Amino acid sequence: MKYTSIHGGDLDAVERQLHIKREDIIDFSGNVNPLGVSERVKEKIIESVSLVSTYPDKGYIRLREEISRYTGAAVPDILVGNGSTELIGLIIRAVEPKETLILAPCYSEYEREVKLCGGKCSFFTLKEEEDFVPDTDRLISQITDKADMVIICNPNNPTDSVFKRTELERLTEACKKTDTFIMIDETYAEFADNLEEISAIPIAGREDNIAVIRGTSKFFACPGLRLGYGITASKALKDKINLLRDAWSVNTLSAKAGEVIFSDTNHINRTHSLISEERNRLKRELSAMKGIKTYNLNSNLVLCRILKEGVKAGDIFNHLLKYNIIIRSCENIAGLGEDYFRFCILLPKQNDILLKGLRETLKI
Numbered sequence: 001m002k003y004t005s006i007h008g009g010d011l012d013a014v015e016r017q018l019h020i021k022r023e024d025i026i027d028f029s030g031n032v033n034p035l036g037v038s039e040r041v042k043e044k045i046i047e048s049v050s051l052v053s054t055y056p057d058k059g060y061i062r063l064r065e066e067i068s069r070y071t072g073a074a075v076p077d078i079l080v081g082n083g084s085t086e087l088i089g090l091i092i093r094a095v096e097p098k099e100t101l102i103l104a105p106c107y108s109e110y111e112r113e114v115k116l117c118g119g120k121c122s123f124f125t126l127k128e129e130e131d132f133v134p135d136t137d138r139l140i141s142q143i144t145d146k147a148d149m150v151i152i153c154n155p156n157n158p159t160d161s162v163f164k165r166t167e168l169e170r171l172t173e174a175c176k177k178t179d180t181f182i183m184i185d186e187t188y189a190e191f192a193d194n195l196e197e198i199s200a201i202p203i204a205g206r207e208d209n210i211a212v213i214r215g216t217s218k219f220f221a222c223p224g225l226r227l228g229y230g231i232t233a234s235k236a237l238k239d240k241i242n243l244l245r246d247a248w249s250v251n252t253l254s255a256k257a258g259e260v261i262f263s264d265t266n267h268i269n270r271t272h273s274l275i276s277e278e279r280n281r282l283k284r285e286l287s288a289m290k291g292i293k294t295y296n297l298n299s300n301l302v303l304c305r306i307l308k309e310g311v312k313a314g315d316i317f318n319h320l321l322k323y324n325i326i327i328r329s330c331e332n333i334a335g336l337g338e339d340y341f342r343f344c345i346l347l348p349k350q351n352d353i354l355l356k357g358l359r360e361t362l363k364i
Helices: 010-018 039-047 048-052 061-071 083-095 109-116 135-140 164-177 235-244 252-261 265-287 313-323 348-362
Strands: 078-081 099-104 120-125 151-155 181-185 210-215 227-231 292-295 301-306 340-346
Touching: 039 048, 039 252, 048 252, 061 078, 061 252, 083 109, 083 181, 083 210, 083 227, 083 235, 099 109, 099 135, 109 120, 109 151, 120 135, 135 164, 164 181, 227 252, 235 292, 265 292, 265 301, 265 348, 313 340, 313 348
Parallel strands: 099 120, 099 151, 151 181, 181 210
Antiparallel strands: 078 227, 210 227, 292 301, 301 340
C-alpha cells in the first residue's frame, strides 16, 4: 500500500495512518530546523506562563522592535501574525487581485488564498531543463497590465531555487510600470549561506509595491507557536490589513517567545553551521548516486529527480518507512510528478540513514 499523500509535518496523521509513534518519526518532509527550539525560547515561555491570564500588547511593540533589530526593517513597516500563513491570506485579501502570477512549482496555499478572494491564477513555471533556475527576463516578460499581483517563494519550495536581490530589484521596478504588487515569501531564506544577497527586506523598506513574509516555524523550529511577520513600506496595505485582521492574533506566549528568539545568536549560528556543512556533504553524496539528480541546494530543501528506470517516488517513500522516515513525494505537485521527491536537511546521523535507504532503493 502506498502512503505518499501523507506529509510528515502532520505527525498526528502519520501516527494514526502509518502506526509509527510520534517520537520515532524521522520527519524529512517538514523542513524544520533539526536542532529544535532554542533553550532561551523554552525558558522565556516557562517564565511567561502566568501571563496567559492577560491580553498581549495589541501593538506588539517589543516584539516588533526585536524583529526590527534582527532584520534591519523599520518598526512601523513590520506586521505580525498568527504564522506566515495568516499574513499570506491577509496580504492577498488586502490587495484583492483579480489576476495573480505565481512562481511554480510552489506552496499550494498561495493559489488557494487567491481563489478564495475570487481571483484567477496563472503561473510562471520553472523549467527542469534549466535546473529550475528562475529566468528573471522571462518572468518580467510575463507580467502585463492585467497582473495585479506576483507571488514568489525565495528560496522556492520545493525547487530551492533563488532570485538574487539585484534580480528582485529589477522585478520590482518592472512591476511599478504595470501597477503590480509583489509578495515574497522568505520562509527558507535564513537557511541560506547568502542571506544578504537574496533577501528582499531592504527593497520592501523603501518601495510601496512589495511585501516580504517570514515565519518562525522552519528556521526557529517553532511551528506550534504560530508566529510570523511581514515587512512592507506600503501605508495603504498596512492600513487595509489592520482593518481585516483579528485583534490579538499573536498569543501572549508567542509574543513573549518572539522577544528572545531573534536575538539568540548562538542558536542561529549553530543552525547556520549545521545546515551549511550537511548541505555540502549531502550534495557530494547525492551527486555520486547515478540513479538520481539533485537541484540547486540553497537552503535546507533538497529536490531530487529519479533517473533509475522502474523506480518512482512512491517506491522510495514506502521503502524509507522501514526506517520510520517520511519524505515528501512530489507526485501531486504540478510541474513535477512521480519522478520527483523532496526532503529537508536533518542531523548527520539521520541524514546517514536517509542516504542508506536511498542507496537500497536505487540499488547503487
